Amino acid sequence: DIQMTQSPSSLSASVGDRVTITCRASQRISSHLNWYQQKPGKAPKLLIYAASSLQSGVPSRFSGSGSGTDFTLTISSLQPEDFGTYYCQQSYSTLYTFGQGTKLEIK
Amino acid sequence: EVQLVESGGGLVQPGGSLRLSCAASGFTFSSYWMSWVRQAPGKGLEWVANIKQDGSEKYYVDSVKGRFTISRDNAKNSLFLQMNSLRVEDTAVYYCARLPTPVTGANFDYWGQGTLVTVSS
Numbered sequence: 026d027i028q029m030t031q032s033p034s035s036l037s038a039s040v041g042d043r044v045t046i047t048c049r050a051s052q053r054i055s056s057h058l059n060w061y062q063q064k065p066g067k068a069p070k071l072l073i074y075a076a077s078s079l080q081s082g083v084p085s086r087f088s089g090s091g092s093g094t095d096f097t098l099t100i101s102s103l104q105p106e107d108f109g110t111y112y113c114q115q116s117y118s119t120l121y122t123f124g125q126g127t128k129l130e131i132k
Numbered sequence: 133e134v135q136l137v138e139s140g141g142g143l144v145q146p147g148g149s150l151r152l153s154c155a156a157s158g159f160t161f162s163s164y165w166m167s168w169v170r171q172a173p174g175k176g177l178e179w180v181a182n183i184k185q186d187g188s189e190k191y192y193v194d195s196v197k198g199r200f201t202i203s204r205d206n207a208k209n210s211l212f213l214q215m216n217s218l219r220v221e222d223t224a225v226y227y228c229a230r231l232p233t234p235v236t237g238a239n240f241d242y243w244g245q246g247t248l249v250t251v252s253s
Contacts, residue, residue: 026194055237057236057237059239059240061177061240063177068227068243068244068245068246069169069177069227069240069243070243071239071240071241074239074241075237075239080241110176112176112177114177114179114239114240116235116236116237116238116239117236117237118236119182119191119235119236120179120191120193120194121167121179121182122179123176123177123178123179124176125176126176126177
């Protein structure tokens with residue numbers, strides 16, 4: 026199975042900060058990497074698909090980059106509503122796997 | 133509007149069975165791969181299973197192979213997860229989700245609200 030490792034596991038940042046979350050795959054996965062945001066008690070929401078494509082309706086302050094094994098989710102200017110847990114997910118293999126999550130708190 | 137509504141969760145004893153359902157609306161259900169994803173209390177997301185539009189291809193995470201069966205009824209716009217030989221570690225919120233493209237390279241673009249399965253004696 027392909028293992029996905031996110032870092033950091035948690036972070037705290039201020040409104041307006043630039044935030045970066047990384048995701049590393051245990052083998053090359055091309056650009057088959059997606060990012061989700063989950064708020065407490067809610068279903069996850071797709072933010073970025075195919076490593077760098079912004080899902081319809083998602084604010085442009087979210088962006089993704091990377092290919093192969095190393096990927097990044099960036100929030101260019103953190104907003105209060107961006108708190109939650111962020112997950113990466115690979116779909117290179119038919120056996121999908123998620124990262125362990127990054128919990129983002131607003132200072 | 134795309135809607136996915138899960139049902140069928142509840143409390144079951146270890147070794148027992150449960151069948152989850154997901155009612156889909158707002159899109160042509162028979163045209164999409166569908167999935168189940170679960171989340172244990174306080175833990176991360178875990179993909180469980182995928183099924184092709186016509187049910188001819190199915191994939192499972194290793195931990196549920198031989199115990200869980202994903203199926204669908206396109207005439208009723210419904211997705212199912214039959215869970216047998218349940219274990220305490222199967223306790224989780226189970227989400228159904230849509231895959232907008234074929235399985236490789238796909239993402240989960242719509243999710244249901246989830247249904248809680250608790251396995252406990």
